[in-house]
Amino acid sequence: MREANFYHAAPDGVLQCDLCRHYCRIRPGSSGLCRVRRNVDGKLFTLTWGRTVSQAADPVEKKPLLHFMPGTQTWSLGTPGCNFRCANCQNWEISQALPDETIPLIAPEAIVRNAIRAECPSICCTYTEPTIFAEYALDVMKLARQTGLRNIWVSNGYFSKNCLDAIAPWLDAVNVDLKSMDDAFYRRVCGARLAPVLDSLRLIRKSGIHLEITTLVIPGQSNDPAMLERLAGFIARDLGSDVPWHVIPFYPEISWKMQDTPPTSADAIEAAYEIGRRAGLSYVYAGSHSDTLCAECGARLVARSRQFIGAKVERFDANGRCPACLAPSPIRD
Ligand code: SF4
Numbered sequence: 001m002r003e004a005n006f007y008h009a010a011p012d013g014v015l016q017c018d019l020c021r022h023y024c025r026i027r028p029g030s031s032g033l034c035r036v037r038r039n040v041d042g043k044l045f046t047l048t049w050g051r052t053v054s055q056a057a058d059p060v061e062k063k064p065l066l067h068f069m070p071g072t073q074t075w076s077l078g079t080p081g082c083n084f085r086c087a088n089c090q091n092w093e094i095s096q097a098l099p100d101e102t103i104p105l106i107a108p109e110a111i112v113r114n115a116i117r118a119e120c121p122s123i124c125c126t127y128t129e130p131t132i133f134a135e136y137a138l139d140v141m142k143l144a145r146q147t148g149l150r151n152i153w154v155s156n157g158y159f160s161k162n163c164l165d166a167i168a169p170w171l172d173a174v175n176v177d178l179k180s181m182d183d184a185f186y187r188r189v190c191g192a193r194l195a196p197v198l199d200s201l202r203l204i205r206k207s208g209i210h211l212e213i214t215t216l217v218i219p220g221q222s223n224d225p226a227m228l229e230r231l232a233g234f235i236a237r238d239l240g241s242d243v244p245w246h247v248i249p250f251y252p253e254i255s256w257k258m259q260d261t262p263p264t265s266a267d268a269i270e271a272a273y274e275i276g277r278r279a280g281l282s283y284v285y286a287g288s289h290s291d292t293l294c295a296e297c298g299a300r301l302v303a304r305s306r307q308f309i310g311a312k313v314e315r316f317d318a319n320g321r322c323p324a325c326l327a328p329s330p331i332r333d
Contacts, residue, residue: 001101004037005135006162007044015044020083020131020158021196033191034132036081036099047099048079049136052106054094054127057118061304061313063154064246066285066292068173068210068332069122070302071313074152075115078127079136084156085191086179088218092256095128108139112147122172126154134163141170157200158192164203173210173332175246176201180215180222181230189221198234205239210332213239214246217264217272228272232279242295242330247272247286283330292331299324302331 006019017024017032024032026039036048055077060069080097082089089095115123123144125137130153141151150172157176159167178201180186183194204211213235217223235243249264269287276284282295292302299322305312317329 001040001045001047002049002135004044004046005166006160007037009042013039013042015039015042017044018160018162019134020160020163021193021200022083022158023160032083034081034083034129036079036132046133046135047101048081048133050105050107051079051100051103052077052111053080053097053103054078055106055111055114057120058124058126060122060124060152063124063126063152063175064214064248064285065152065173065175065210065212066246066290066302066304067212067244067283067330068152069150070292070304070315070331072122073118073120074122074124075111075118075120076124076126077111077140078125078130079133080128081132082129082156083132083158083192084129087189087255087257088216088221088250088261089256090251090254091127096256108136108143111140112143112149115144115149116147120149122150122152124152124154126152129156129158131155131159131163134159134167138167138170141167145170156190156192157197157204159200161203164200164207168207168209171209173212174204175212175214176204178213178215178231178235181227181234182222185222189218198238202238205243211239212244212246214248215272216248216250217268218250218258219262219264219268221261223264223268223272225271225275228275229279232276232281232284236280241280241282243281244283244285244330245276245281247276247284249287294322294325294327295330296327297322297325301329 031038057073082095273286290304301317303314
């Protein structure tokens with residue numbers, strides 16, 4: 001248990017957590033919505049510092065990040081807990097777990113050593129929401145940067161501006177879920193709100209951190225074409241037509257509470273792809289659309305045999321340019 005960094009005292013012994021957009025006001029002896037931050041004797045503690053429950057080398061394409069260090073592995077880690085309650089969650093066994101002091105502590109130095117040993121050029125905070133273990137993530141990221149590794153987050157985008165200001169100097173790339181453009185979806189399915197996510201996305205874009213966006217298409221929940229048009233339009237208009245948009249299918253059998261929802265059809269994924277392209281997005285990755293094509297001339301810049309597994313990645317861009325028309329490549333190495 002470590003004292004948290006992101007909080008301030010409110011009247012009557014209440015502490016306000018300033019880490020995510022829930023801004024929980026936590027009474028003495030209680031925890032915030034994420035259940036991993038507790039008010040103990042007038043101080044806020046993070047209960048999961050160092051409690052890594054999962055770490056492994058994953059292809060960076062699996063995050064998914066397709067424009068950032070393609071073909072490399074990223075050393076991935078996560079601790080228990082989440083500030084969302086997504087009924088569709090596929091990592092719910094750890095994201096919805098309570099803090100557990102029997103999980104062995106893993107020092108940031110050990111995480112970085114493991115990454116180097118596995119020849120990963122980056123470290124990725126993922127599996128659960130990195131915001132809720134931000135102090136630990138920051139300790140890992142600072143060490144990683146000192147040793148020449150890059151840092152990645154996979155996030156729901158619900159972090160506060162305070163949190164983003166703290167991590168931005170150390171963060172190289174992030175994939176943010178934009179789950180829907182309907183606030184009602186965020187409230188009903190995730191226990192959160194839409195507007196803070198949109199605000200975070202605009203701030204990330206301004207910060208210069210490499211950004212990619214993922215939308216899970218859930219039948220009957222987040223597959224409405226009009227909503228997807230608004231979502232793709234938001235990316236193109238507010239963030240930029242060069243921001244990659246990943247459209248991925250829903251698998252009910254591994255979801256937390258949506259086993260009765262049907263899986264996403266290939267037609268629905270293809271329809272979303274068309275919506276993204278019509279909205280003006282240059283890079284939409286969905287189903288079989290997994291190669292990166294030059295936005296200027298359509299020449300292939302990166303070929304991928306399987307989109308999210310990253311089984312085989314072949315590069316054709318050279319010196320940061322398209323081999324055919326010499327337009328700048330969108331790929332960051
Ligand atoms: S991280 Fe978010 S959910 Fe957790 S205590 Fe802080 S404000 Fe609440």
